[in-house]
Amino acid sequence: MRIGFIGLGNVGGKLAGSLLRNGIDLVVHDLSPALVAGFVERGAAAGESPAQMMQTCDAVITCLPSPAASDAVVRQMLPVAGPGKIWMEMSTTDAAEIARLGAEMIATGAAAVDCPVSGGCHRADTGNISIYAGCDRPTFERILPLLTIMGRRVLHTGDLGSASVLKVMTNYLATANLLTLCEALTVMKAAGMDLATTYEAIAISSGTSFVHETESQLILSGSRDVNFTMDLVQKDIGLFQKLADLHEVPLEISPLMIEIMRDGQRRYGERAQSDRIIERLEEATGLSVTAPGFPTELIDTEPEERGAEVRPRR
Structure with a gap:
């Protein structure tokens, strides 16, 4: 699969980095040319626009700071979406908004997934973060190999929007x-x-x-x-x-x-x-709640491992 990734910020850049590090054919896009250039130097391709990425990629992942930003990007992708395409929303967003945008994407014949992450930026950097995924089961099984590259524990939460509720x-x-x-x-x-x-x-x-x-x-x-x-x-x-x-x-x-x-x-x-x-x-x-010997940044010391699906007790 060729994967597009839109939004290379604090979390998105780390998730996209895991894909690139593990050999995924990756196309990236961000409002910051410097962030895109950094990925291109490491082997990714630069996407021209969300629409072009939806046309040329099997799946496009968005990881953006607000529902409004996601809406703006999806609006550009919808006219060229269709059967075989997947939109994966990894932002933390409103479940009603993901359901609305996802329904429009599904109406084109494409699939939609909300798959936010949990566990901190330091774990996103090493592929050890947890990921929730809301979508139909066939779509989940199709994207699971990607999710297990970006995350250690992957939970299929049910229908589109359910992952965002839990997140x-x-x-x-x-x-x-x-x-x-x-x-x-x-x-x-x-x-x-x-x-x-x-x-x-x-x-x-x-x-x-x-x-x-x-x-x-x-x-x-x-x-x-x-x-x-x-x-x-x-x-x-x-x-x-x-x-x-x-x-x-x-x-x-x-x-x-x-x-x-x-x-x-x-x-x-x-x-x-x-x-x-x-x-x-x-x-x-008037107190200083500090102590010597503690780190000034978080570093994930767990070795990077391929993730796996977590199945709820039934």
């Missing part, structure tokens, strides 16, 4: 975990606890999590550069709140999280790194 849920949970970790670490600092010991105490306890094992290290080192910005967090938790409102679920924690992140944006900038949210508590207490 915004997981990002909501990750954000909630980040905010509780910020409070926990600050209270431990105020209580005079050694923060390196605190980190290990959490790591071996029932309170540990993926967010703790990754982002707590960046908080404690003081770098707070998780390669994920507050505007993206707001988009994701806002989509989760939208789902709750749609289904008339009266949430209590979610609105508070949205307001805390809004306050962070007011203080540090719309696109500030999300881990800087702890600085609200540092400012309120």
Whole structure:
């Protein structure tokens, strides 16, 4: 298969890199000529436009920052889409929007998949991230070899749009975990606890999590550069709140999280790194929630391995 990849940003560039590194015939496109040039130097072809890529590729993957950006790209691809073509949306987006655009793509005879990722940019860089895929089963089986190059664990979630629903849920949970970790670490600092010991105490306890094992290290080192910005967090938790409102679920924690992140944006900038949210508590207490010995960036130390499908218990 010849694969087109549109959107070479923080996540997309790493996913596309896994495809290229593993010998996939890859065509790339991005608004940044420098990002495209970097891929061309490594053996990829430069795509002229989304329409040209849909014409010449078997599947086109989009990994873009907003539903509006995805809509603009899909609009260009629709006139030349048709039987045998696949659109794979790897952005984190609104399930209703993916269903709408996917229906238009399917109406041309092409297939559509929403396949967002979860697990952090450092794991996207090594092909060890997790991927959800929402589509019919025949399409899933056709793209599974591609997904297992980009991800370690691949879950077929059901119909188109189901992957996006689950993805915004997981990002909501990750954000909630980040905010509780910020409070926990600050209270431990105020209580005079050694923060390196605190980190290990959490790591071996029932309170540990993926967010703790990754982002707590960046908080404690003081770098707070998780390669994920507050505007993206707001988009994701806002989509989760939208789902709750749609289904008339009266949430209590979610609105508070949205307001805390809004306050962070007011203080540090719309696109500030999300881990800087702890600085609200540092400012309120006068404490520095840092400790020596923690890394300033996340590096995936697991060896790259071909992924596999995860099957739900039935």
